[in-house]
Amino acid sequence: MENAFDYEDIQLIPAKCVVNSRSECDTTISLGKHTFKLPVVPANMQTIIDEKIAISLAENDYFYVMHRFEPEKRISFIKDMKSRGLIASISVGVKEEEYKFIQQLADASISPEYITIDIAHGHSNAVIKMIKHIKKLLPDSFVIAGNVGTPEAVRELEHAGADATKVGIGPGKVCITKIKTGFGTGGWQLAALRWCAKAASKPIIADGGIRTHGDIAKSIRFGATMVMIGSLFAGHEESPGETIEKDGKLYKEYFGSASEFQKGEKKNVEGKKMYVEHKGSLQDTLEEMEQDLQSSISYAGGNKLEAIRNVDYVVVKNSIFNGDKVY
């Protein structure tokens, strides 16, 4: 790794505008056999997504990944999505029971369109074995494998059969991996993305550390096909987390998938809980993201997402906010 930098250290450089209105800019992206409205997917975490949100996202052509923390509900979830004519996109882990679950799906000829292998340290034989197991039994499912933070890991998971890899170890808002273990891409996630993207021959999903809508464009510039976001999607009316009131203001909980709140025990805890301000409706945020990304495309001098991939940039170490608050 040469130069380490993160989202706040980079500014993209504008190119001559070729559209008359930002509304002409197309933010759609293809992943596998499907095209989605935005290159953005809410994190597969229990305080970010539930069945109702998944249905609403899929109905409106947004990509989603259902979390894996209520494993007993997954088969009925897939069946329900399919009966509505919607894509089914689920998560799995790597423990023994997950092998049986994949076998169960195959035996019943139930093939979700997308399966995300969701573990903390994805550069492992456990993930490689699970990729091969899924590809053998459910060859039509698009497999996203992660999380990883090095080119070597991207190559190995792709070689094992992954259709996309997810990059990001420890940059998340409720992540404490970097503090508890000393490892990860926290603080240099954007540079890690660039490093991994150079090695990738399939799509990369950049996961964690997105703090502003501009960071979505920066991720695209540095090689992401899509970004996974937790904190910016936490705290909406629809969000599954508990709502609390403090000093007359409403807040909602957002906790890590490796936190004691998720695990129900204090073992190998690498996540924490926080409360985020209540933000209104999820659809409003998605629309604002789309408008901001359309604007990014126009600054990139094009009318499609691809235009962002070629823009120049400058490194402005820790200075882009000039002391301003993000919002």
Ligand SMILES: NC(=O)C1=CN([C@@H]2O[C@H](COP(=O)(O)OP(=O)(O)OC[C@H]3O[C@@H](n4cnc5c(N)ncnc54)[C@H](OP(=O)(O)O)[C@@H]3O)[C@@H](O)[C@H]2O)C=CC1
């Ligand atoms: N993106 C990120 O930076 C991180 C994300 N998370 C999220 O937290 C959730 C739980 O993750 P995870 O603990 O992996 O899931 P699981 O608890 O399902 O663990 C998966 C398997 O991997 C093993 N395992 C976990 N971490 C390691 C490691 N560092 N080295 C070797 N084996 C390991 C576990 O065994 P055992 O527990 O016995 O070690 C278990 O067998 C996931 O949703 C994950 O995405 C968690 C941390 C970082």
Ligand SMILES: Nc1nc2c(ncn2[C@@H]2O[C@H](COP(=O)(O)O)[C@@H](O)[C@H]2O)c(=O)[nH]1
């Ligand atoms: N180290 C941990 N990372 C976690 C945990 N739970 C989720 N995550 C990762 O964070 C992103 C979301 O990041 P954000 O910056 O957008 O909020 C999520 O997709 C996971 O990859 C955890 O407990 N520990």
